[in-house]
Amino acid sequence: MWCVEEPIGVTEAARIPQQRSEQLLEAAAWYAQERHWDVVPGTWLEAVAGAERCSCGDAGCAEPGAHPTRPDWAGQATGNAATARRMWSQQPGSSVILPAGRTFDVLDVPESAGFLAMARMERMGITLGPVIRTPARRTLFFVLPGAAAKAPALVQQLGWDARAVGLVGRGEGHYVAGPPTRVGGRGAVQWARRPSRVNLWLPDAEELINPLAYACAREAADARARLS
Numbered sequence: 001m002w003c004v005e006e007p008i009g010v011t012e013a014a015r016i017p018q019q020r021s022e023q024l025l026e027a028a029a030w031y032a033q034e035r036h037w038d039v040v041p042g043t044w045l046e047a048v049a050g051a052e053r054c055s056c057g058d059a060g061c062a063e064p065g066a067h068p069t070r071p072d073w074a075g076q077a078t079g080n081a082a083t084a085r086r087m088w089s090q091q092p093g094s095s096v097i098l099p100a101g102r103t104f105d106v107l108d109v110p111e112s113a114g115f116l117a118m119a120r121m122e123r124m125g126i127t128l129g130p131v132i133r134t135p136a137r138r139t140l141f142f143v144l145p146g147a148a149a150k151a152p153a154l155v156q157q158l159g160w161d162a163r164a165v166g167l168v169g170r171g172e173g174h175y176v177a178g179p180p181t182r183v184g185g186r187g188a189v190q191w192a193r194r195p196s197r198v199n200l201w202l203p204d205a206e207e208l209i210n211p212l213a214y215a216c217a218r219e220a221a222d223a224r225a226r227l228s
Contacts, residue, residue: 021092023180028088028096031178033081035195037103040077041087041094042068042177045184052184064184066095066177074099074173095181101172104129104202105147106140107209108168109216114139117208117215118192124211129202131193132176135186140176141212147171147205154209165216169205 031037043055045065054064061067070076077099078084088094100106109117111133118139121128129142148171155162162168170176182188193199 020180020182021088024094024096025085025088025092027178027180028084029081031096031098031195032079032084035103035200036079038077038079038099039084039178040068040073040097040099041091042066042073042097042181043095044091044093045182054184061184063177066181066183066189068097068175069094073097073175096178098176098178100170100174100176101145101148103145104142105145105205106170106174106176107143107147107151107205107212108138108140108170109212110166110219111137111139113166113212113215113219114141114192116219117211120211120215121208126207126211127199127203128193128208129199130191130195132179133190133192134177135183135189139192140170141208142202143208144202144204145171148174150205151209154205155213158210158213160213160217162213165213165220167213167216 028039028041031039043061043065045052046055047053052064053059054061054067056067056069077097078087098104114131114133118128118131131142132140134140148169151167151169152162155165155167177183177189179189179191
């Protein structure tokens, strides 16, 4: 079985640069075929004057090599593995973009809060869906569609403000960069908890919101205390 925190299909050979485009293609096809997630090729990294730059051409790109290539990106997404292979074959090295709001939404929290919440959920016997960790030190919890719209009210019922504690819902119109996409020189997007048969059915927001909100509020309070 896959090991925690390593991108899909990673082997020593796959870490060789010339293997990377093949790795991204296989990951995109796997997401479409095995998870029935839509995928769309995003930007990629280019070598320019000895440095890496996002294919979008913006020297100050906030997500180099890890964002959609065009405004109508959502309409270009496919859930067909053969089509995904063809799309990535046309532009090897493209990042893997997963549109939210279709087969999943995402609850996006600070990394430290995410791992604190995961430990608590394990003790509570809560079955998690897949969880991503990003180079921006965020953890993304995959949940059923509709969670992004419900999350602010659910957190408010617990006595906190979702945005103030760093809990963000990502649904329709948003996207996730799927592993093993690399975000410039910051590192690769990785699975903290891999997609598997165990988590084929995603949890609803209500199942995770309590431990997630608690962990986010605790981390936010600790951060305020360190600044005081």
